[in-house]
Amino acid sequence: MAAGVRNSKIDPYFNKLKKWKEEFQLLREIVLDSELTEDFKWMHPCYTYDNKNIVLIHDFKDYCALLFHKGALLKDPHGILVQQTENVQAARQIRFTSVQAIDEMQLILKDYIDEAIEIEKAGLKVEMKKNTEYSIPEELENKFAEIPDLKTAFEALTPGRQRGYLLHFSSAKQSKTRESRIEKYIPHILDGKGFDDK
Known part of the structure; x- marks a missing residue:
């Protein structure tokens, strides 16, 4: 599998982080171990495939997370995907509170990222509520x-x-x-x- 495309323009964002700094850096390395291109959208690092959003790294007060844009389509064999609110239709998060938790899940996270890329390549779409x-x-x-x-x-x-x-x-x-x-x-x-x- 091809390595991801790192965007050095985003380095200052990662360097400025106070909270979740180590977590974000490890998540960045994990995501960039795939064929995704690093971008910056919605004030967060966003990773795309063929200009389509796949996963975003974002932070909250009590946790940081990988947000899969079409997470509702992922199989989730480990039961780790979280729907932020009942109104969120497509996106799903995997939440973390420590760098150790991320480190222990590296292989699982790579599997989820690979599946998310395959979903995009297949052109699958989340059936949105009308x-x-x-x-x-x-x-x-x-x-x-x-x-x-x-x-x-x-x-x-x-x-x-x-x-x-x-x-x-x-x-x-x-x-x-x-x-x-x-x-x-x-x-x-x-x-x-x-x-x-x-």
């Missing part, structure tokens, strides 16, 4: 009835923007909170903007 499979909160349905233009504008949004709003509105436990979130974003929706658009 927006019609997300429930529309009752409070939003009521607003649609009250403001027909809102429903028209919402349906004209891209599927990703619709999903963003549905997840944000639905995640509120109380009806009152859902209503206030919907009220806040009515102008955005009418302007054709997504949840994160300015």
